[in-house]
């Protein structure tokens with residue numbers, strides 16, 4: 001768990017605090033503890049006179065043995081008051097937050113053990129101080145136009161490893177069905193670590209963003225991004241604007257939504273991005289030629305990616321593991337899957353590309369015969385040879401080709417910089433230029449290219465970056 005205090009932890013804290021308040025009328029205070037060399041959870045717990053199970057639970061630690069030097073832990077204290085927590089939103093500064101709550105910057109720095117410069121980032125839970133039980137605890141704000149839970153602010157919950165929807169619903173005192181509806185989940189059984197869930201029906205936050213008058217909101221969703229996953233930047237203006245920007249050295253491609261006042265950019269976070277805090281900067285231009293720069297710090301958390309084991313390649317290794325062959329093919333695919341088409345052919349969650357079990361997930365590092373290591377940039381489905389390959393979403397076919405490594409490969413452009421790829425097929429039933437519908441059979445599972453057996457390898461690219469496609473199956477994006 002090499003990261004700052006996670007959003008999940010804070011939301012669990014909010015949940016725990018609300019329950020404590022409901023149950024007893026008062027709750028406990030809280031402090032932030034930064035893990036030092038030689039610390040164990042048991043030692044920290046002993047120092048504060050609480051159980052390590054409590055610390056693990058409040059901080060959402062799946063494994064209480066995995067704390068690292070520098071981790072920030074919430075420590076509940078006993079007392080007559082409970083803490084006020086503010087989740088940092090895009091556009092907020094420490095000055096503005098201090099002013100909003102009537103506290104000093106120095107107090108905020110000390111209370112939250114911030115660095116000298118007072119560095120904050122989107123999604124960081126700042127302990128503001130204590131509040132009387134009648135005042136609401138501040139919670140995270142969902143994008144106003146997410147269209148999933150009305151326009152009111154709601155609590156977001158980041159799913160921890162091993163959590164079930166039932167347990168999450170229980171911990172917030174809401175029904176499973178309300179979470180299913182708010183998040184448009186097609187299958188409540190399928191949630192994954194790091195997934196952000198909207199928890200309907202919790203108190204509103206206060207916002208300290210000092211945005212130009214033209215801009216009504218600037219949001220990042222989810223508040224904490226993850227290696228190898230997709231996120232979105234939302235900018236809402238009071239008049240039509242054009243928006244450009246950059247994040248993680250990639251230009252942001254904003255598309256205009258709805259009434260023309262909402263600008264949304266999808267972002268693929270490269271799987272090898274070191275966890276940390278990164279700036280996003282955008283420039284908003286109005287029709288009169290005025291330009292308004294906005295920036296914010298955004299956190300990228302580590303993904304949970306496995307070792308992929310050893311793959312014994314069948315076929316001619318001099319071709320299949322040849323660097324020049326691989327690079328040439330990579331350039332071809334990257335070129336095709338990095339273009340931006342403004343229209344959006346997809347809507348809602350993507351379908352599965354094959355009716356089969358997943359045999360290998362996205363992001364694992366595999367070793368091929370001969371010692372060559374590669375990160376797995378897609379999800380494998382262990383379907384029988386000849387079984388149907390289906391378009392995961394509607395779009396236009398931009399490539400059907402027989403490649404050395406990817407075998408018989410099909411690429412579909414879904415618009416807004418989103419592409420899917422289907423590798424190792426035995427047959428393809430579509431041609432470049434064809435428009436396909438979600439669920440349409442486009443080919444058959446095979447074992448062409450660099451494989452150890454028949455399967456479908458499925459990729460999803462966002463803005464030129466391969467990301468975990470399964471996120472798109474459980475969650476719809478705008």
Ligand SMILES: [Zn+2]
Nearest residue numbers: 378379380457
């Ligand atoms: Zn694969």
